[in-house]
Amino acid sequence: MRRSVELQIITEALQKMGPHAPATRIWGRAPGANSDMAAEGNVWAGEPHDIALHIVTRLYGEQKAEPLSPLAQAEDAKRARDLVGEVGILMSAGADLESAPWHPVRPGDLVHVHYETAGTAATFGETYQIAAGRHGFLSMQLLAHTLPTDVDPGGMVGCFAVEDDPDPLMELWFEAGPHRLTIVRDGRPVHIGGAR
Incomplete structure (x- = not known):
């Protein structure tokens, strides 16, 4: 999530560069190139998003896909x-849940699920x-959710209540995935799925 914010900031900064903002392409001269811009290899061009992605990747490494x-x-x-x-996947996921040291859940436990932005749906919990x-x-x-009250794509809020x-x-x-869950028991997190 953090890298996507940094990528957006760098992209916007690149788009606002120069006298002809917003830039759709950025042109540059290769380091050490002489004033003959026509010489092959002296000039490069790129989209602001692609250049920003290159910068973010150089700074933070490859962004791993969410599980x-x-x-x-x-x-x-x-x-x-x-x-x-x-x-095998389904059996393994069931075994992972059933073998967790905090399983089964018990009265008083809090279960938080985090949803990333998907299509037009906002990030919420x-x-x-x-x-x-x-x-x-x-x-x-x-118990609670962070989705604005006027936005609920398809009645998603509260769909896991049983x-x-x-x-x-x-x-x-199984549906959201353990990586999106945080489980709190007696005020202490016993499962932090987003921890990497």
Whole structure:
């Protein structure tokens, strides 16, 4: 996320350079080139975004792609007609959840999920609270979210709330992915998925 902000700042700065802003292409002379601009290799040109991306990559290294949720990984394997891979991904994700030292969740736990910008949907977060259900299982109810009230693409806010579920975290773990979750128990984080 931070690199994308820096990339945007550098791109905007490059676009505002020179007397003909906003720049759509930036031209330059190769270091050590003489005044003969026509000589091959003396002149270069580039798009502001491409130059900014080059600068950010030189400063911070390659930006790694965000991990996919277990469900998205399984869907990729399914599209590739890799049944063994698909089943393996789903089984592994379930085993990762069930073997976590804080699992199962318990009443009072807070579960926060972070959503990155996707299409026209803004970056936002939701916090759910785990509570005892009416029939012996657990419920997970939406406690708060950071999406503006006038923006909710397709009723997404609160979609992971569940009533009386033996494992209320399962669907969220598979669909959003453990890398997007932070779980807090007794005021202390027990799972920080965004930590790298």
